Amino acid sequence: MSYVGDATSPKQRSEGSTVFLALLEIRAARGRFLLMGSVVMLVAALVGIVSGFTTGLGNDTVSALRGLPATHFAFSADAKSDQFNRSLVDDRTLRAWRDRLGGDAAPVGVSITRGTTDRGVDIDLAAFGIEPGSFLAPPVSSGAPVGSSGGSSVGSSGDGVVISKKIADKGVRVGDTVTIDRFGITMRVAGITGARSYGHVPAAYLPLELWQRIRFAVPGADPGAEAPRQFSAVALRTGGADVSLAEMDAALGTKTVSREGAFEAAPGYSGERITMTSIQVFLFLIAPLVVGAFFSVWTVQRTPELALLRALGASRPRLLWHSTVQAAVVVAAGAACGGLVALGVGAALGDAVPFSLPASTLAATMAAVAGVGLAGTALTLRRVTSADPLTMLGAHR
Amino acid sequence: MSLALSNVTVTRGRNETRTAVFADLDAEFPAGKVTALVGPSGSGKSTLLAVAGALLRPDRGTVRLGDVDLAALNDAERARMRRTRIGYMFQSGNLLTALTATEQLLAAAYIAGHRPRRERRRAADALAAVGLGHRLGHRPDQLSGGERQRVALARALFLDPDLLLIDEPTAAVDRTLAADLADLISERTHATGCVTVVATHDPVVTAAADTELVCPGALSPRPAADTSATG
Numbered sequence: 001m002s003y004v005g006d007a008t009s010p011k012q013r014s015e016g017s018t019v020f021l022a023l024l025e026i027r028a029a030r031g032r033f034l035l036m037g038s039v040v041m042l043v044a045a046l047v048g049i050v051s052g053f054t055t056g057l058g059n060d061t062v063s064a065l066r067g068l069p070a071t072h073f074a075f076s077a078d079a080k081s082d083q084f085n086r087s088l089v090d091d092r093t094l095r096a097w098r099d100r101l102g103g104d105a106a107p108v109g110v111s112i113t114r115g116t117t118d119r120g121v122d123i124d125l126a127a128f129g130i131e132p133g134s135f136l137a138p139p140v141s142s143g144a145p146v147g148s149s150g151g152s153s154v155g156s157s158g159d160g161v162v163i164s165k166k167i168a169d170k171g172v173r174v175g176d177t178v179t180i181d182r183f184g185i186t187m188r189v190a191g192i193t194g195a196r197s198y199g200h201v202p203a204a205y206l207p208l209e210l211w212q213r214i215r216f217a218v219p220g221a222d223p224g225a226e227a228p229r230q231f232s233a234v235a236l237r238t239g240g241a242d243v244s245l246a247e248m249d250a251a252l253g254t255k256t257v258s259r260e261g262a263f264e265a266a267p268g269y270s271g272e273r274i275t276m277t278s279i280q281v282f283l284f285l286i287a288p289l290v291v292g293a294f295f296s297v298w299t300v301q302r303t304p305e306l307a308l309l310r311a312l313g314a315s316r317p318r319l320l321w322h323s324t325v326q327a328a329v330v331v332a333a334g335a336a337c338g339g340l341v342a343l344g345v346g347a348a349l350g351d352a353v354p355f356s357l358p359a360s361t362l363a364a365t366m367a368a369v370a371g372v373g374l375a376g377t378a379l380t381l382r383r384v385t386s387a388d389p390l391t392m393l394g395a396h397r
Numbered sequence: 398m399s400l401a402l403s404n405v406t407v408t409r410g411r412n413e414t415r416t417a418v419f420a421d422l423d424a425e426f427p428a429g430k431v432t433a434l435v436g437p438s439g440s441g442k443s444t445l446l447a448v449a450g451a452l453l454r455p456d457r458g459t460v461r462l463g464d465v466d467l468a469a470l471n472d473a474e475r476a477r478m479r480r481t482r483i484g485y486m487f488q489s490g491n492l493l494t495a496l497t498a499t500e501q502l503l504a505a506a507y508i509a510g511h512r513p514r515r516e517r518r519r520a521a522d523a524l525a526a527v528g529l530g531h532r533l534g535h536r537p538d539q540l541s542g543g544e545r546q547r548v549a550l551a552r553a554l555f556l557d558p559d560l561l562l563i564d565e566p567t568a569a570v571d572r573t574l575a576a577d578l579a580d581l582i583s584e585r586t587h588a589t590g591c592v593t594v595v596a597t598h599d600p601v602v603t604a605a606a607d608t609e610l611v612c613p614g615a616l617s618p619r620p621a622a623d624t625s626a627t628g
């Protein structure tokens with residue numbers, strides 16, 4: 001026999017579990033535990049809802065950028081923020097990138113504008129100017145791709161645009177003509193792609209030349225006038241190619257950022273992020289404190305019983321486990337219910353607001369709430385282990 | 398297997414309340430016999446039980462249960478002794494508020510690592526033996542003081558301990574019941590051959606015991622700090 005204190009052996013057994021006791025204690029104090037569980041549930045629900053809005057608003061702001069199959073964007077170096085709006089690069093930059101990457105470099109122009117269809121529907125649109133046939137051209141779920149003309153022949157000279165499903169949902173159809181307000185520039189809806197938007201405005205994909213005419217239009221001027229051959233950025237697919245972005249930037253006077261970095265360039269994106277993240281941070285601070293406060297009161301209250309369990313021979317590790325199980329039950333049940341509430345709120349809001357809470361995000365968020373809640377109880381564990389069985393001699397219950 | 402204390406010195410409390418309860422105490426408690434531990438209030442009966450029950454480590458001396466010196470064990474080893482070999486009924490505060498009478502017994506079985514599902518029947522029988530067959534589902538706040546003490550006694554007996562320590566078992570029960578409980582304790586002690594020590598003021602219990610020990614704890618009215626400061 002190998003354990004310490006051999007002589008204690010004749011009735012040596014492995015120590016039993018007190019989980020059963022832990023659960024019975026919850027049953028006996030169910031009022032208090034329900035109250036605590038409800039608080040955890042509300043905090044968890046709030047975290048879930050905020051998380052849903054964070055993702056939803058984020059999608060509403062950058063889903064069009066996320067949908068572009070580029071890895072980087074080369075902006076002009078002088079544009080420090082809101083780059084898609086401020087930056088202008090020209091054909092020289094595009095050619096330099098094309099020398100390196102060929103078809104994996106393509107121009108993209110982004111601007112927000114508004115228009116009216118020939119059937120009287122007012123629409124806001126985030127106009128993405130792209131070269132028809134470049135890798136940026138969006139897949140269409142119905143109709144024809146960007147730049148198709150008429151419907152008979154598919155050519156790069158057409159003025160066909162592809163609109164996001166979100167615009168189509170407003171009643172715009174393939175074949176409609178959109179007139180850009182104030183400039184009188186017209187274009188024809190050729191196809192419809194998935195739901196994508198930029199800065200809370202649904203996206204539309206235009207042939208680059210058409211985009212340039214809108215971007216550089218002056219109200220009252222001839223709508224057919226020649227526009228500068230400039231655009232917001234060169235979109236790059238650098239996958240595997242051996243190019244130094246820094247060298248290229250230095251040579252071309254550009255600033256190349258990753259696609260995720262470019263999200264910051266979307267209007268409102270960082271502000272929304274900061275707001276939502278700070279709400280979540282506070283909730284993640286509140287959760288452990290509330291749970292910790294509850295369990296420290298709970299532990300102090302039943303110190304005599306912990307002393308009795310110790311006197312009956314429960315070891316310190318067992319009591320720790322015992323208390324952790326109790327905390328885990330409340331926190332996990334609270335978080336699970338909170339998750340369901342968040343889902344319910346999401347379902348009730350429907351499509352009217354930008355709310356998106358995929359099951360995986362929800363699960364991860366609720367696990368995090370449960371985790372920090374449980375961490376809050378760590379503060380009380382010292383009290384659990386310090387329950388003194390000797391106090392049983394002076395117990396008066 | 399007997400319980401033997403030798404040279405046991407116990408001091409309780411700290412600073413101003415520091416109290417020397419025993420100095421160089423030698424005592425032997427035979428197996429299969431009930432020893433009544435008598436003596437006035439404050440003579441150290443509960444303290445002696447705590448030392449024997451591996452709750453309190455003496456400052457000096459050995460406390461041998463069979464061939465184990467309880468005084469030499471660390472905290473975890475003492476906890477193991479308590480849950481596997483010692484049945485203890487405290488003077489008060491024995492029960493867990495959340496549990497029914499049956500569950501109080503099962504809790505001890507759980508802690509000791511038994512399979513409680515098989516123990517439920519036995520727990521009911523053990524409670525019937527202390528006259529509580531009709532209170533199995535009652536929680537402490539639904540039991541009388543005497544009933545609570547009997548649940549505690551049933552629990553102390555439940556796992557057939559090698560050492561049975563009982564503190565004032567009859568303080569809250571009537572004479573007839575006191576005699577019944579004293580008989581139950583004797584009967585179980587003789588049947589299992591355990592070492593039994595019962596601290597009591599009750600002549601009914603003393604009469605039923607096999608031997609008697611007058612608790613030799615220090616009764617000096619002066620705080621021990623005065624004497625220990627010079628010695």
Ligand SMILES: Nc1ncnc2c1ncn2[C@@H]1O[C@H](COP(=O)(O)OP(=O)(O)OP(=O)(O)O)[C@@H](O)[C@H]1O
Pocket residue numbers: 409410411414415416418436437438439440441442443444445488612614
């Ligand atoms: N925690 C403590 N600190 C200081 N002194 C203590 C402490 N606990 C007990 N004592 C003292 O030790 C002595 C013995 O106490 P103990 O409880 O063992 O007496 P007892 O014989 O069981 O008395 P009773 O018959 O009243 O239960 C008492 O004088 C008491 O004041």
Ligand SMILES: [Mg+2]
Pocket residue numbers: 442443444488564596
């Ligand atoms: Mg006492």
